[in-house]
Amino acid sequence: MITFSVNGREQRFEGDPDMPLLWYLRDIQGLTGTKFGCGEALCGACTVHADGAPIRSCQTTLGDLAGMAVTTIEGLSPDGMHPVQVAWRELNVAQCGYCQAGQIMSAAALLKDTPHPTDEDIDSAMGGNICRCATYPRIRAAIKKAAGAVQRKTAGTAPVKAGSATK
Amino acid sequence: MSDGIANLSRRAVLMGLGAGTFILAGGLAPRARAEEPSKKYGGDAMPGGVKDDPRLFVAVAADGAVTILCHRAEMGQGVRTSWAMVIADEMDADWAKVTVDQALGDEGRYGNQNTDGSRSMRHHFQALRRIGAAARQMLVQAAATQWGVPVAEVTAEHHTLMHGPSGRRLGYGEVAAAAAALPVPARETLVFKDPARFRYIGRGDVGLVDGFDITTGRATYGIDVRRDGMVYAVVARPPVYGGRVVHYDVDEALKVPGVLKVVVLNAAPPPSGFLPKGGLAVVAENTWAALQGREKLKITWEDGPNASYDSAAYRAELEAAARAPGQVVRDTGDVNGALKTAAKRVTAEYYIPHLAQAPMEPPAAVAQVTGNKCEIWGSTQAPQATRETVAKVLSMPTENVTVHQTLVGGGFGRKSKPDYIAEAALLSRAMDGRPVKLTFTRQDDLHHGFLHTVSVERLEGGLDAKGKPVAWLHRTVAPAISATFSAGVTHEGASELGMGAVNTPWVVPNLRVENPEAVSHTRIGWFRSVSNIPHAFAVQSFVAELAAAAGRDPKDFLLDLIGPPRQINPADMSDSWNYNEDPVAYAYDTGRLRGVVERAAKEAGWGKPLPKGQGRGIAAHRSFASYAAAVVQVTVGAQGKLTIPRVDIAFDCGPVINPDRVRAQLEGAVTQGISLATLGEISFKAGQVQQNNFDSYEVTRIDAAPRDIRIHLMPAATYDAPLGGVGEPGVPPIAPALLNAVFAATGKRIRSLPIRDQLRT
DSSP: EEEEETTTTTEESSSSSSSSSHHHIIIIIIOTSSSOOSSSSSSSSTTETTTTEEEGGGGOOOOGGOEEEEOOOOGSSSSSSSHHHHHHTTTTTTSSSSTTHHHHHHHHHHHHHSOOOHHHHHHHHHTOOOOOOOHHHHHHHHHHHHHHHHHHHHOOOOOOOOOOOOO | OOOOTTHHHHHHHHHHHHOBBOOOSSSOOOOOOOOSSSSOGGGGGGGTOOOOHHHHHHHEOOTTEEOOOSSSOOOOSOHHHHHHHHHHHHOOOOGGGEEEOEEEEEEEEHHHOOOOOHHHHHHHHHHHHHHHHHHHHHHHHHHHHHHOOGGGGEETTTEEEEEETEEEEEEGGGGGGHTTTTTOOOGGOOOOGGGGGGGSTTOOOOOTTTTTHHHHHOOBBGOOOOOOOOOEEEEEEEESSOOEEEEEOOOOHHHTEEEEEEOOOOOOOOOOTTSSEEEEEEEEHHHHHHHHHTTEEEEEEEEEEHHHHHOOHHHHHHHHHHHHOOOOEEEEEHHHHHHHHHHHEEEEEEEEEEBBOOOOSSSSSEEEETTTEEEEOOSSSSSHHHHHHHHHHHTOOOGGGGEOOOOOOOOOOOOOHHHHHHHHHHHHHHTTTEEEEEOOHHHHHHHHHBBBBEEEEEEEEEOTSOOEEEEEEEEEEEOOOOGSTTTTSSSSSHHTTTTTOOOOOOOEEEEEEOOOOOOOSSBBBOOOTTTTTHHHHHHHHHHHHHHHTTOOOOHHHHHHHHHHSEEGGGGGOOOOOOOGTTOOOOOOOEHHHHHHHHHHOOOOOOTOOTTTEEEEEEEEEEEEEEEEEEEEEEOOGGGGEEEEEEEEEEEEESSSSOOOHHHHHHHEEEEEEEHHHHHHOOEETTTTEEOTTTTTTTOTTTTTTTTTEEEEEOOOTTSSSSSOOOSTTTTTHHHHHHHHHHHHHHHSOOOOOTTTTTTOO
């Protein structure tokens, strides 16, 4: 039996330890916010957090997760008001929206470790997340906007001007 | 939509509003109609036409809550937001009180629902205004009746009805029931709002209706639908188009824990249209078990004649065809004579390989067969084709198939084809009516797609002694989309040729376009912007090549080639199609093409010097009745490393309804154009696709996408002007502008896509 938690709830799993977390979340737990895009950790649509770090759930087996705490998009915030989610909505980042849960999970992890990311930090942290609609300019702008919000919230410093790539 | 499953309760919600509601289902009263023109264009020419009865699309509850039904597929273009925005604005509704619900697939009831061809707003904007205006006038009439005052004394403003002389007010909900009982006003009595009073249309500050659900993981796509008792399936399909199973052994597959059944699906012989390819399906308790079971299948395939399909050999065939005369599809003057006497002659051949749409949500659907009926929950751009295809494979009447339209996790044309939904339906029947979720893996998506065509475009041009173009010969060779549906098709159709091959407005006295034969060996389908991609790539690259040969600035040369502002009937360029739009109302307007070229050039700082190794390129193209011009700026660094710091795109689609979404579509189009130009290629060997996933079929990621994309929207004089499309026209000019920029930066002319490592030194 494997024991771990998903969004704060303890899970006990007795099936195939090789089952990827992705399919456990989607098919068994019904947490369909985490998306299937490639199955080989090439697109980032399935990104969740394990003990706070971003992982590709399609390439993480349940056996790998023993004792760990998994957070999915459904558990990122209780009310959808995580600064990254708010910034995503304020800038209307999404087009089809399918990859955006993975993008948001990657962005939230980036800002946790790097509160003031440079463009290069963003490229590096977000390079594994494909958006076929190519919402990249707004993803970049939303990360900067969310960084500003986090900064204001935590340090009370002057807001960083959120750059929009469009004029 | 909050949830694909919410569709189930949609009827109940709407009908349950009862007395407090107006505008609902029921017999639709015949309405006065303007006289029908003999030939129909635009939305009226589509199967099912355009419906504008407000009772189909709007419900107002007693508390004032407004529900607007959208019948288009939401696949990222923002149509659910823009659609509701127009109705809400015309009916003077408060956006905060509006929710959007999704229509079932029902062409007879709602009109045409095909969400493709950049048509949603182009075909429906005026109808949406009529819907909103009619609803508003019914509310106004109901208030006037209640107060016993002349209707002219009542005005509607932001969800409130006001009687000017007495100052009395009523909320929309308070008269909803009375308004619902009124007849729908005749079309000619409708009065549109003064655009100066628009709160939402043209303003672009409305948030996405699905924004909260998308950012919290609640949004439901076809792949996310869950039904009680549902099982999960994947299919092993013939690796070669037209192949079939000759022998199989399922024993090992059935031993995988969770695998329930292996089902044989029959193959439809080519040309198979929308029908599934056949193969062996593994049905299991979850997707993981189904995938493992599929790994254990032992199958012997018979490949059939397409096993010889090899992209390198096929390219040589296309090139040979392009070097000999072919079917003439446009001919003006004497091209051969003019080429012979030209002072300078330029010849170039361009190649674009197959491309896969590769939407991030791979094809997926849930089906449940109950007796002689079938319910579908799926990501589809084409609910009617879905109903017809499912009905065909299940041998049941089309009306017995119900399609619940979910959010579409990217379409780009792939989800206009319902093959995957038909598979789900067949499997539900094979599982005695249990709901079945059918999922394509990414490899399935790339191997069993309906690919963008592959093409060779050969151009020959002649310049006179002063560098003026006097001859233009274009041979376009590509397997046709129709070949997927009908046997023996070896030429591009009118729609493909009308996507920038024949309809060039050039001021060149001798101009000919030919279309030599090409035999199709795989399923060809629509890909965002379709044949405009190869045609614009070749034509706009060649314009820059001619400019270079003439020693002229490419932008000035392009403007001279376009010539003075004028309206050209597309038929005069042998374009009988014109996106099915009226050739007069939607004439080819060279003034608008010039307009976007000049705007993009000005905004991009065209002509300002750049450091060594940098360059700008320009390209312009009309497609889907809109005009787009792009200036791409590149840096080619050490070892030929290409970066694209900035793109300016000027866009004229007529009236702009939702500027934020128009900008978003163009931002996406820019990078999708860069993606296909720099990385995109699907190739075949021994009849099989060589790419398996995003490692071998690469697409542009954030690090290579331009950081500075500047969108310049051209203003329209009036909201009554014809609308152009938005979803697709941004893509075609990007690849040629990029390659023209590479030429400007390096002197190297790349004619074969993708660029990949061709710049490596």
